[in-house]
Amino acid sequence: MTKEELTNYISSTYGSQLKPLDTGRHDPLFEIEPKDLVSVCRALCDDEKVKFNFLCNISAVDTKEKFEVVYNLASLPNKLRLDLKFSMPYENAEIDSVQEVWSGANWHEREIWELYGINIRNHDNLTRFLLPDDWDQGFPMRKDWDAPDFIRMPEK
């Protein structure tokens, strides 16, 4: 299946829930609603024609106006790649966990919670793991974060 065929298949089968975006530069990129996340991921994983059974990466992005969360998927038997994305405002940012679809999402989501402060529903182990145990200075990966001993590179 080529990238165009994949884009057409996804648009025709999941057209109500996935909308194509044009900012992806190498793989097909689709926008999804946060409420459809788990059901669409489960459908993509079980769909016999595409079978996206491998979750590569979950990233959270702080674009200075809102949060975006990006899921990079792969299909090992069919050798395909797909990206899913959704955005949400800063206040009360919450997403559902997809660890029932791919178990490997567990640590990725824990990291998003710890570094960005996005709450994850239905996660079984939302505890601190990258930062020191007594960290009390907020969520460091946000763009507006600062601390007294954080030294920025001086502008030239």
Place this chain on the structure above:
Amino acid sequence: MGKLKTEEFVVNMGPVHPATHGVCRLMLTMDGEKVVKIEPVIGYLHRAIEKICENRTYPQCIPLMDRFEYVTSMSTNQVFAQAAERLAGIEVPERAEYLRVIMLELNRIASHLIFYGVTAMDLGALTPFLYGLREREYIVDLFEMTCGQRLTYNYIRVGGVSRDIPPQFVPKCREALKIIGDKLRDYEGLLNENPIWLRRTRGIGHLPADLAISYGVSGPVLRASGVDYDIRRDDPYSIYDRFDWEVPVRHNGDCYDRYLLRLDEIKQSIKIIEQALDGLPEGDIKAKVSPNFKPPAGEVYSRVENSRGEMGVYIQSDGTNKPLRVKCRGGSYNQLQALPHFGTDVLVADLVAIFATLDIILPEVDR
């Protein structure tokens, strides 16, 4: 005599331990000598590389990405440069692509030689450590001849490579490959049929294929469990589709297979490098890229087949000369996540063997 009353207790392995490769802490709940539960505690090497990259230009990010995975830092350079090139639509000259493939495969051999030495040392055999690192010095000499550094190279840049190879590189490279190919027979003779090695690695730490896929495990660990997937062949990048080589796959998924698979991969890498040296064309080594490189707004997820699995970088650009977000993904992250689910019900000594053959490097996990 009645049944003896026993209790489970928690033993801390790490963060400073000779058999955890780096600063990994494993909290083991033990029932006597058997491990019942493993809880990895990480974060002791979290250096905030992703936060630093948001305040550096694209060429300045490449030396930082070197430190993300320092044993195979050519792959980290390649994955970042490839992502920037895909964002901006830059085409890399032919000679640069051939040089990139040669360096990537030499780095893969060097990393597997370290694996061989360190794994054997963890299981008590000290001689392979000296042999493996002795052969690695030939490869490191080649790197030093080309880019001046032994470990963190900063060689593959956006648009090509930074320097051309000197004239004595090609004969010395062929000589090094011949020596390594011969010594590989010695390594196999030392350990493959050794009864102690077989007792300690065969049948230990079986990783089922569906568990591996569900946890996102990739690379040699996945191929040793029977799943035939290699990014160089199935999702090709650079010019890997021009060479004739095989992807080794094994089916038992235990420590012995993971060890044998990496030795097989060294042989396939030697084949690729020889073909690349034979076909090396003349030409430019770098496309014209301005020092104030500003890719258009967009996002990309680029991946390479590292010696530890799939190494990926997700970059989002907003049109300025600094990336908006860089997220790195290493193969060891998912393998460490999967460890508590297949590494229990073994003795502590077997856990050391499982951990060693997973070939985990902590900066990939902690960033």
Place this chain on the structure above:
Amino acid sequence: MGLIKKVPAFLEPVPGGGIVTTSLEKILHHAQACSLWYMLFGTACCAIELMCTGASRYDFDRLGMIFRATPRQSDLIITAGTITKKMAPRLRKIYDQMAEPRYVIAMGGCTISGGPFYYDSYAVEKGVDHIIPVDVHIPGCPPRPESLLEGCLHLQKKIRAQKLSDWQEK
């Protein structure tokens, strides 16, 4: 070995024969300097160069240095690699477990002042001398094995220049 058979023939014509006079300080410091056992403490990239220095081509063993896995049996700790804020209390604990006389070599740019992670990093301890007292700093990112060997030779020179009264309880 053949050499030991030649020693009596060499010593006989010397007046005084096989008796050597020196100060206790010199003997003690010579013994210390020529058998420094270092602790395997590597966190990041410099740990690979430390391993290479201990391997076949650049041999640490010829300086009498063997690696030990526990701080109780070592007199030197080479902090090879970045120390983060989470790791800092553990490093202090390990240093406290070493018996005196103990020495510290700070290897690499990260341990001297934070290295490439000085700016814009929220989790790196910028210099290991905030935590433990350092005897020799070795710059480089990572330093070559020859630099590390030279650093160890500097440390040996420093040990030989110490006085016994430095160790006296004040």
